[in-house]
Amino acid sequence: MKIKLSALSAAVLGAALTLAPVVSHAAMPVAIDGQQMPSLAPMLEQITPAVVSVNVSGVQVSKRQLPDAFRYFFGPNAPKEQVQERPFRGLGSGVIIDAKKGYIVTNHHVINNADDITIGLTDGREVPAKLIGSDSEADIALLQIKADNLSEIKSSDSDDLRVGDFSVAIGNPFGLGQTVTSGIVSALGRSGLGIEMLENFIQTDAAINSGNSGGALVNLRGELIGINTAIVAPSGGNVGIGFAIPANMVHNLVDQIIEHGEVRRGILGVMGRNLDADLAKGFGLDTRHGTFVNEVQPDSAADKAGIKAGDIIVSVNERKIKSFEELRAKVASLGAGAKVTLGLIHDGDEKTVDVILGEAKQVAEKSAGALHPMLDGAALKDGNQGVEITDIATGSPAAASQLQKGDIIIGVNRDRIRTLKSLRKILKNKEGAVALKILRGKTHLFLVLR
CATH class of the missing domain: 2.30.42.10 (PDZ domain)
Incomplete structure (x- = not known):
């Protein structure tokens, strides 16, 4: 059976379902024979207002090079590329980490390319959100809203987590409304999954499904231990293997975004x-x-x-x-x-x-095109072995060149490449087609840019 790793934000294809929040525990501890039974309800009543829904919409712009054979039929003034625009809507979750300033953490993939972001609070309010900054490599984004009477979740020291600690996941799967599930921490320091460039995940068996992206993973004290981000989903649904970004890592990145407007890795x-x-x-x-x-x-x-x-x-x-x-x-x-x-x-x-x-210096997608037109849409940064490609825009010239996220550029023609500076210098003096030597996993290959 093929194992599929899936991000958790849910695409909204039709009218959204509007249901009351679903919590699988009674509102008050149940008394049997005069003794109260254990319940997560008192803790959840305090923190669930801090977990919100994140609704996004926008237009996905893709560019595709028009083959010369087709341009011939449209005359000498025909465009070199075809631009397509496709409206989209999406749904995810978020966590209020600062009630006074209105800061909300979610996943980068939830808000990526969004033109409008709206936060749905548990009391029924819908509030527009501003994107403060995001980091695609760690899949973290920081939003801000202006609203009164907000609740926040305090963080724990996620480095103190142990396998076997209880965990509770809160989010908005499939657009159903707020849902709570529980389990344990199944593993720590999970990496090498190919989900993100930077991986140091908490693994949990608390049920997580599409739409939980950006939701909270908390301990039994109601403290944030992670931000839910992905699942192993062979059939598209939960199988008890979910992943969360540790709270300490989240706050390190958020602090940089607040201070600099970006992550300075x-x-x-x-x-x-x-x-x-x-x-x-x-x-x-x-x-x-x-x-x-x-x-x-x-x-x-x-x-x-x-x-x-x-x-x-x-x-x-x-x-x-x-x-x-x-x-x-x-x-x-x-x-x-x-x-x-x-x-x-x-x-x-x-x-x-x-x-x-x-x-770690990084070249954004737009400026990469200045190095070579067929690199447009690639995000580049200095890596240990060469120039790493950290992201590829769908339908971009870089994607048409068959470049992939995770590729490492280690040469141009016969010249060795180690840094962005050397790549820029060599490409500046090259005319016509150039061959990029690529390290993809353990495989070396050449891709020709024309």
Whole structure:
């Protein structure tokens, strides 16, 4: 059976169903033989007003190159590309994290390309929202509304979560209205799923379905532990495997958006791999969790802190890490200029080093077209191995060039590419067709831009 990973925002194809909020517990604890039975109702009554519905609408614009053979029939003044516009509507969930300022967190994919965003509150009010900023790589967006009598959800320290802790998911699946489900934390630090560029997910078996994107995952104290973002859905519905972005990661990104209007992603400057049993045995280590450093980039934050190839990074700010993907996600979300304490194993000895993170430069979709017309629609940034493609706009010239999200540009013709600066310099002097050398997973290939 093919396993499908699915984002959770729901497309609205027809008239939306309007139903009362669904909560699977009684409003008050039930008394049997004079004793009150356990219930989540008192906690939910306090926090459910802070979980909202996010309704979006807009126009999806796609561009497609018109083949020369077709342009011939329309004359010399025929356009080089065909532009199509398609109206869309969508539905997701959101969480109020600051009642006074009206800040609401949701997923980037819920509001992506939206022209109008409306927030539906649990008391029936509908309020227009303003997009403050978003981050496509971590799938987080920050909205703001102006309204009185709002409720908010306080956050917990998601680094304190343990597998087996109880979790409660709140959202608006399938447009039914507010729904509450419960379960446990099934796993921590999930990555390598191909859902987002930055993955460090909480996995839960609390039932999550389409429309829950941006909704809250809370603990039994009603504190936010994560933002629901995706599910494993072989048949399109819940099978007990859902993923949430940890609350600490969310707040690190939101703080950057509030301060700068964007995420200024941090970068350590190392290439590495997960520490496996063979490596641990070879180095005589008891631990099997951490990141083995294969390479340290010159003049990077890691290089300046004295980190060497062969070191093993085992913790970030005194919190153990399990994988290279978890290290990358935590470093990126902490932001450029942040001071980070890393726990290392160096030549068999444990030590700590303080690192001031560098900034990962990124080229937005519009400006990528200035490098080459057939790169228009690609979002680019400096990566560890070359220039990473972090997003591709549907129907764009970049998509027509068969470029994909996650590709790494490592060469142009016979020239090696390591940074956006070198890519820009080489493409500036190239005329006619150029061949991009691409690293896609473990495969090397060439794509020709004409």
